[in-house]
Amino acid sequence: MTRLMVALSALVLALFCLSLLVGPARIAPADSLLGLLRGGLDPVAMVMREIRLPRAILAVLVGGSLGLAGAAMQGYLRNPLAEPGLIGVSASAALGAVIAIQSGLAAAFVLGLPLMALAGALVGVMLVLVLAGPRGGALTLILAGIAISAMAGAITQLVLNLSKNPFAVNEIVFWMMGSLADRSLTHVWLALPFTLLGWLVLARLGRGLDALTLGEDAAATLGVHLGRLRLLLVLGTACVVGASTAVAGTIGFVGLVVPHLLRPLVGAQPSRLLPASALGGAAMVLAADIAVRLVVPERDLKLGVLTALVGAPLFLHLIYKTRKEQP
């Protein structure tokens, strides 16, 4: 393991612990960590296990997913501006969630919303695969993804537009900003299998993505099966992004900024960027989720709003640096 991976792992671990210690219930650090180990109906233990622990775990799952999927997508498309939402999965998952809120399914039972979001992601990814066709080109995949994103976005707007229920509209708008507040271990158990499966699939794409550095023709003659690579990329991304959106809403900029930020530190090799970016994404979402609790604790600042607020200027700075390096 390289020094960078050790440093990133340590950062994720430190932020994970910090995330467990920060919250509106004022519990001393030692008590809160002890509370985790203590079972029973003790209030401190309840707060820790039912509120803070799920939140911290979800931050790692969601952040790791977005970072990993972003790195894989950029590697596949050989474009530093690509992000996991590009194949339309997050937009279609969001549409599923919006329908769940509007129809009252989300209020009817706890998993109504995330399950509908997962169903939305599934429909979205099927449509993208059908539209993109069987031959392994990158261009058709982007175009299909943009079309699905636009379509899902338009239907979401339509639901908002025609909704007669102002409470549902309010809830939809806030849900779409993305948040990890008030999630339970049930959410963790729902997201975990899809996330781990997606991680497993995406983490194995490193070699193929490395070969794609030389373009599709050269990669194919280096033994890479381009059609299979694209299928695995789409399915892996759908798993992790679908699960992330289902439990946390849409969180932008993590999948775009994190790979970009870490690329120079791994010698720009896509295979080395994958694990680094997963850890970096986890660290970024953990940090952002701690920040939303510290900056304005009395108002429910949304995680997605903060990542975009921090991410966009960071991205501008990167663009500025890139511009200076060019002749």
Add this chain to the structure above:
Amino acid sequence: MSVLELQNLSVSLRGRQIFRDVALSVQKGEMVGLIGPNGAGKTTLMRAALGLVAHGGHSSLAGMTPMARARAVAWMPQSREIAWPVSIEALVRLGRMPHHGARLSAEDHAAVARALDHMGLGDMRSRTVTRLSGGEQARALIARALAQETDLLMADEPIAGLDPAHQIATMQMFQRLATDGRAVLVSLHDLGLAARHCARLVVLGQGGIQADGPPAKVLTPDLLARVFGITAYHAQTPQGHIFQPLEVL
């Protein structure tokens, strides 16, 4: 021993026939130059031989599994794509991908070092490849294909954009590969370098192979007029073949 066998190879793209019934056989130890005017289908012929475009007829490479093909032939496309600012060494290592498992073996490292030395890149191995000049990038990409150490090397205009010294050095290096018992099929636009360095030239034009043989037999005034539409000065001198295109007909 044959490393490439094409029979009745035909390609049509969007209803237009590029070429038909191409037969070609390349043996170990051969350095074959593929020449022809723009649009004759040199690139398409090589990609069809590799199985990268839909084709009719038979190619010995196209039927292989991707991994088997990667160990049989190294392909250097004309578009010199390098997507990320990796080091030269990381780029050349990609050529070992069909050979190694999770980690590079000592033999892989040796092959990378040989390829770097062949292209005169040994001292530059840690430099970022996207910051190099076009010619240096081309040399790095040739080194990548060399590192694959396959019996057949196929390269699409590998020397376009190189300075004269590196053009000649690259052609001589290909010749050495052939002398060492491997085979090289290389498409070229510079007929002078093709005549000097290739023992065998294959001329593609007008939908098929127009000539196949040693340069002196292939580059006749009649063929040059018919396929390329030019006249040329061609002489056998003590310094080897001298070929200089002169006028457009």
